[in-house]
Amino acid sequence: MEATPTTGSPGGRVAVYPGSFDPVTCGHLDIIRRAAKQFDHLIVAVLNNTSKKPLFSVEERKQLLAEVTQDLPNVTVDSFRDLLVHFMKSRQADVIVRGIRSVTDFEYEIQMASTNHQLDGDIETIFMMTNPKYSYLSSSIVKEIAMFHGNVQDLVPPEVQRALIAKFSESAGANGPQG
Ligand code: ADP
Secondary structure (H helix, E strand, C coil): CCCCCCCCCCCCCEEEEEECCCCCCHHHHHHHHHHHCCCCEEEEEEECCCCCCCCCCHHHHHHHHHHHCCCCCCEEEEEECCCHHHHHHHCCCCEEEEEECCHHHHHHHHHHHHHHHHHCCCCEEEEEECCHHHCCCCHHHHHHHHHCCCCCCCCCCHHHHHHHHHHHHHCCCCCCCCC
C-alpha cells in the first residue's frame, strides 16, 4: 500500500512520530499504537538523514511502516529531510511524539524537545515510556542480530523479519549495517 502525504484535518489533533525507523521494530510499533489512540491523526515520519548510511532506503522504510500500520486508520506514513518543525507546519501538526527507553534517551530527547520548542513555540513534545518488554530494543540491535542470521521474530513484525532476511541474503559478503 502506497503511503500518501496528508495534511492535518481541520479541528483534529495531528501528531508526528519522527524517527529513522531503519527498520521499524516492535518497540516503535507499540509507541505508534498507543499514540494513535491519543490523537485524531498520527503521522509516522521517516527522517531522510543524508549523514547516516541506512540499511533500508527511505522508500523501503516507508513501505514497511505502511504495511505494519495498515490496520490503524488514523495513522499515515511520510518522510522529511528538512527541519522537523517545518515539516510539522506543512502538515498542520503541533505535537511531536517520541519514545523513551532509558536515561540516555531522555538526555538526548530533552535537548531535541527544547530545540524544537525554541524554533517553534507552538510545538510540544510528548514522551511515551517504552513498553518494558521492549526497553532494550533498537533498530541497531535488530540489524546486528539479523546480519548474523539470528532470530528476530519477537523483535520485529513478520513483514520486517522477511525484509531483513531478504536484505542480508542479497548483501551476503558485503559489509554489515551501520547506524
Ligand atoms: P532516531 O534516530 O530519531 O532516534 P529511531 O528510529 O531510533 O530514530 O527512534 C525513533 C523514536 O522511537 C525515538 O523517540 C526512540 O527513542 C523511540 N524508540 C526506539 N526504540 C524504542 C523502543 N524499543 N521503545 C520505545 N521507544 C523506542
